[in-house]
């Protein structure tokens with residue numbers, strides 16, 4: 001029987017954490033895969049295998065988890081991260097990513113753009129040939145005037161809906177909403193530029209040219225994909 005996805009996600013996380021050295025400044029990702037990386041970091045610090053780490057978390061959930069494990073978590077400053085480790089919702093062959101199904105895209109991008117090395121961890125179901133193949137593109141939007149913003153997005157060809165959780169509109173850590181969008185056959189760099197220039201849009205879940213490598217766990221083992 002092949003190992004279940006949780007086992008695979010943990011394997012990928014452990015491989016990524018093996019790159020961490022004492023004294024590093026780290027970006028901590030968000031989501032069910034990043035959680036395993038934070039737990040492994042906490043384990044290594046508690047065991048004395050790593051020391052003097054400083055971390056910045058990309059969500060309140062990761063912040064709370066990391067602190068509970070004794071990690072030194074602080075605010076985002078302009079200091080570059082030696083390594084950021086995070087999951088992804090889709091991974092293209094060139095390591096362009098869709099992120100944000102966990103709602104943390106803005107803080108993830110703020111942290112990971114400052115990372116010397118962004119390491120992605122995932123199970124094999126996240127690999128796609130083309131971004132948007134399975135996942136929608138999360139777009140964080142301001143609540144004020146959201147209907148006007150959605151009209152603008154639909155005018156750009158977006159089809160989608162505001163994310164809901166337990167029937168209520170999903171609110172991000174930043175107090176914003178998320179529009180989960182699908183776009184047909186667009187150039188991604190151009191789409192990113194257009195979306196970033198759209199009034200009311202805070203950030204998109206397109207992470208282009210950011211990841212250095214990915215550890216992708218499959219039943220046959222962990223594959224290392226380098227950009």
Ligand SMILES: O=C[C@H](O)[C@H](O)[C@H](O)COP(=O)(O)O
Nearest residue numbers: 031032033087100102103104
């Ligand atoms: O907003 C959430 C993040 O982008 C996550 O890294 C992404 O959704 C992957 O999460 P998971 O590891 O739970 O699939």
